Amino acid sequence: MTYCVGIEVDEGLVFAADTRTNAALDDVRVHRKLHVFEYPGEATFVLMAAGNLATTQLLVSRLQRDAAEARTPNLRQMRHMFEAAAYVGALLVDSQVKCQHTEHGHDGVNTQATLIFGGQIAGEHPGLYMIYPLGNAIAASPETPYLQIGESKYGKPILDRIVSPATRLEDAARTALLSLDSTIRSNLSVGLPIDMVLLRKDELQVGQQLRFTADSPLYADIHNNWSRRLEQAVASLPRFPWEAPGTDP
Amino acid sequence: MTYCVGIEVDEGLVFAADTRTNAALDDVRVHRKLHVFEYPGEATFVLMAAGNLATTQLLVSRLQRDAAEARTPNLRQMRHMFEAAAYVGALLVDSQVKCQHTEHGHDGVNTQATLIFGGQIAGEHPGLYMIYPLGNAIAASPETPYLQIGESKYGKPILDRIVSPATRLEDAARTALLSLDSTIRSNLSVGLPIDMVLLRKDELQVGQQLRFTADSPLYADIHNNWSRRLEQAVASLPRFPWEAPGTDP
Numbered sequence: 001m002t003y004c005v006g007i008e009v010d011e012g013l014v015f016a017a018d019t020r021t022n023a024a025l026d027d028v029r030v031h032r033k034l035h036v037f038e039y040p041g042e043a044t045f046v047l048m049a050a051g052n053l054a055t056t057q058l059l060v061s062r063l064q065r066d067a068a069e070a071r072t073p074n075l076r077q078m079r080h081m082f083e084a085a086a087y088v089g090a091l092l093v094d095s096q097v098k099c100q101h102t103e104h105g106h107d108g109v110n111t112q113a114t115l116i117f118g119g120q121i122a123g124e125h126p127g128l129y130m131i132y133p134l135g136n137a138i139a140a141s142p143e144t145p146y147l148q149i150g151e152s153k154y155g156k157p158i159l160d161r162i163v164s165p166a167t168r169l170e171d172a173a174r175t176a177l178l179s180l181d182s183t184i185r186s187n188l189s190v191g192l193p194i195d196m197v198l199l200r201k202d203e204l205q206v207g208q209q210l211r212f213t214a215d216s217p218l219y220a221d222i223h224n225n226w227s228r229r230l231e232q233a234v235a236s237l238p239r240f241p242w243e244a245p246g247t248d249p
Numbered sequence: 250m251t252y253c254v255g256i257e258v259d260e261g262l263v264f265a266a267d268t269r270t271n272a273a274l275d276d277v278r279v280h281r282k283l284h285v286f287e288y289p290g291e292a293t294f295v296l297m298a299a300g301n302l303a304t305t306q307l308l309v310s311r312l313q314r315d316a317a318e319a320r321t322p323n324l325r326q327m328r329h330m331f332e333a334a335a336y337v338g339a340l341l342v343d344s345q346v347k348c349q350h351t352e353h354g355h356d357g358v359n360t361q362a363t364l365i366f367g368g369q370i371a372g373e374h375p376g377l378y379m380i381y382p383l384g385n386a387i388a389a390s391p392e393t394p395y396l397q398i399g400e401s402k403y404g405k406p407i408l409d410r411i412v413s414p415a416t417r418l419e420d421a422a423r424t425a426l427l428s429l430d431s432t433i434r435s436n437l438s439v440g441l442p443i444d445m446v447l448l449r450k451d452e453l454q455v456g457q458q459l460r461f462t463a464d465s466p467l468y469a470d471i472h473n474n475w476s477r478r479l480e481q482a483v484a485s486l487p488r489f490p491w492e493a494p495g496t497d498p
Contacts, residue, residue, distance in 0.1 A: 171483055
């Protein structure tokens, strides 16, 4: 399993992904699931992947090769985000098929993957897409300003309650960390470290790229402080009718 | 689907359940899933059920009849909570089978149900159990002070972060409401109104029994205030290294 979340606010985009892959409970590894394609001043893209690791690694290698060798099409040629999403989707479908052939004989193997893909092309607004195994894509919107792949349920309520287009970019990033932390706590197949990228609108390069481990002071601080702050928030909620106003401990 | 949560803290027990049942997205009804068996001064039990409604209604009717007609065994005869849980579990297994017979010819029908059962018997500590379709049961504990049935994922992180044995009974109840509210927001098959019971330790009767609708002032207040309080809590989390200390809006 995996958990990745992408958030689109007015100030830009936040991407956050865990790094745990597992073939079984006793076969657990760390692999990067968040990949940056940066062409400063022209365009910057971020891809996060859930699903078959061979498929997604093949996809990333092909995206890098196509751009490096200036093949047609490639990410640097793209003029619109929806075209970039369609190109990545087509390459995803092809990579899934290629990995099926490679793994011929293992009939039960699922080579599918689901992606979150976002970024900004010079002259365009930033864009954030979820790309399905069939290659089709949907975009985030002001009403649905975040997209999730993998184990999405534990980390959804905090996003629903906090994130709106007006949320500051750093507050969206803190919310993404909380969403990851909730998920890591409840699903063993989602694990540290956490990769995070912030793309500030119109900078056309990666503003901040971070990796959080259990020892990262900021992550540890957030992890440890959050329960205390939630307790204070719960204690400050309305009283039940039978509670005297002065019954606070 | 359904969502019910039971919480055991030092001060007593909290039970909270939604009331939505659905055969399909276009076949949605309201049915009570939280049932009280109260014998003031002797014992009080609360049962919450997820799963086949025919099974759980049959089970509740049989528990009521057995006690009313002083059959052996029945809930009023129980001297220990684990025996009461075993009795309910055995009746659950039998009710599942009876409902299978009734629904003969509908091969695909799943008559299973899962229960949360708790309460207190005079002279005993309160107890809280999850009872599985096989009739076996596990108890809540100081390390795992809450039990969930049904759609449990959305509402789990808030419980993990707040609830411990030292949590005040009313704060546990507020946390249960937040847990339900998170779930209702994300899963259409979980819906208002919410039933809630608080059993204060050694009172041996139901202290508070509440039903919350969207119009209930307390629920509306919690529902509306929570996002604002969470936003404040997120804004007060540690800054990223590049954020100037005074960058708060």
